[in-house]
Amino acid sequence: MTDNRVQELAQTRDQALGCQRCGLWRTRQHVVFGEGNPYATLLLIGEGPGATEDARGRPFVGQAGKLLDRALADAGLPRGDLWLTNLVRSRPCTLQNGGLRNRAPLAGEVAACRVWRDAEFDLVAPRVILCLGSVPASYLIHKDFRLNAERSQVFELEGTKCLATYHPSYPLRLAGEDYGRVFGALVADLKLAGALASE
Numbered sequence: 001m002t003d004n005r006v007q008e009l010a011q012t013r014d015q016a017l018g019c020q021r022c023g024l025w026r027t028r029q030h031v032v033f034g035e036g037n038p039y040a041t042l043l044l045i046g047e048g049p050g051a052t053e054d055a056r057g058r059p060f061v062g063q064a065g066k067l068l069d070r071a072l073a074d075a076g077l078p079r080g081d082l083w084l085t086n087l088v089r090s091r092p093c094t095l096q097n098g099g100l101r102n103r104a105p106l107a108g109e110v111a112a113c114r115v116w117r118d119a120e121f122d123l124v125a126p127r128v129i130l131c132l133g134s135v136p137a138s139y140l141i142h143k144d145f146r147l148n149a150e151r152s153q154v155f156e157l158e159g160t161k162c163l164a165t166y167h168p169s170y171p172l173r174l175a176g177e178d179y180g181r182v183f184g185a186l187v188a189d190l191k192l193a194g195a196l197a198s199e
């Protein structure tokens with residue numbers, strides 16, 4: 001596939017790799033631009049890269065990414081068919097005890113990074129956007145979004161269906177029945193989003 005969409009995404013990514021629009025550039029190793037199928041009908045968006053993603057320059061490749069891969073496999077959705085991205089493309093973190101600790105992105109950082117998010121959304125033009133966790137849902141769906149109450153509900157975002165599910169880092173913090181329940185809900189939401197994207 002070598003049409004304009006592919007070229008424009010590559011050009012936009014190249015521009016983003018040098019971005020200093022917010023202060024997160026100071027501690028990052030890599031800008032983590034979205035990746036996947038430029039023709040994806042389903043786009044997944046998290047809040048920001050973690051340490052592994054920052055080190056490798058790719059989204060969802062750490063422990064949470066591995067769990068997401070297992071959930072995608074259970075949902076019958078090949079990762080390569082999707083577009084995966086984040087609200088911010090540099091790792092949101094704070095210096096603490098001589099190391100870097102992950103944190104949620106600040107509103108100003110999300111606003112600064114919106115230029116790249118909008119470019120990805122416009123170029124990929126998915127039918128469905130699935131927010132991974134309440135942080136992206138609070139920016140894309142509505143600011144008071146409550147995951148437990150509104151998970152799986154389908155909203156509209158400028159003509160695109162948009163819904164939210166758990167971030168794949170959440171089940172990693174659970175065990176036993178709780179793990180099974182949340183992982184199962186994640187798989188069910190991925191299936192729902194996949195079905196909506198295929199309509």
Ligand code: SF4
Binds near residue numbers: 088112
């Ligand atoms: S988070 Fe986004 S806006 Fe901030 S420096 Fe990184 S790419 Fe630029």
